[in-house]
Amino acid sequence: MKKINIAIDGPAAAGKSTIAKKVAAALDMVYVDTGAMYRAITLAYLEADHDDFEALLSHIDIRLISDNGQRVLLNEEDVTERIRENDVTAHVSFVASQAAVRGFLVDLQQQMTLDKGVVMDGRDIGTTVIPDAELKIYMVASVEERALRRQLDNDMRGISSTVEQLKADIAHRDHLDMTREISPLSKADDALVVDTTGQSIEQVTEKILKMAAEKIG
């Protein structure tokens, strides 16, 4: 079986991580959620209370542990749940717009993909991190559906929110991510668009597994 890399990009709550996790499990590939890495640095930034990112990064060690999904260790502390909280989400696009932060994480992410066999999701995977990925997906869904999905996630995690507020926050974060100077969120020219609006997780997973099968041969 040919080893490939799969890049999945798209706006917030389009379903990237959910589908990437399932596709990786079905194909026995490694799943990497790069948003969690930006979130971990954002948590370190909030705790440090200064914006000298070079200094901050010199004290940061991020590890991803495969565990029926992905757990995130920041300087050996498990921050998997903490990085989903509102304060991190509210600041992550600012932190992700910093050149030092992007350089640090893109390097780390590119090392993870060298041996292939990775399903990586984020905002710049097909355009910057793995421009030679064998399969690139640009996943989208209506902002209404994305807000409803995130509200369900928050209810389950005990995070307080309203659908209207989430809709506004998601649209704002997408705008920041699409308009930043360095590697803004955009569809790679050779990415295939998958719209998950009104689709079940199973339908979307099936669709992407078919696309992957064509590449694997």
Ligand SMILES: Nc1ncnc2c1ncn2[C@@H]1O[C@H](COP(=O)(O)OP(=O)(O)OP(=O)(O)O)[C@@H](O)[C@H]1O
């Ligand atoms: N058809 C679908 N495809 C993917 N996810 C779906 C679908 N239907 C519902 N969901 C739900 O949407 C929610 C958001 O998905 P997920 O967290 O994977 O999005 P994401 O694009 O990775 O978001 P973010 O970039 O903000 O981390 C999850 O609770 C997931 O179960």
Ligand SMILES: Nc1ccn([C@@H]2O[C@H](COP(=O)(O)O)[C@@H](O)[C@H]2O)c(=O)n1
């Ligand atoms: N490749 C990436 C991945 C993420 N970001 C930034 O992190 C934020 C959080 O991502 P989630 O997937 O966990 O929602 C996202 O809004 C981006 O600001 C990125 O820049 N590049």
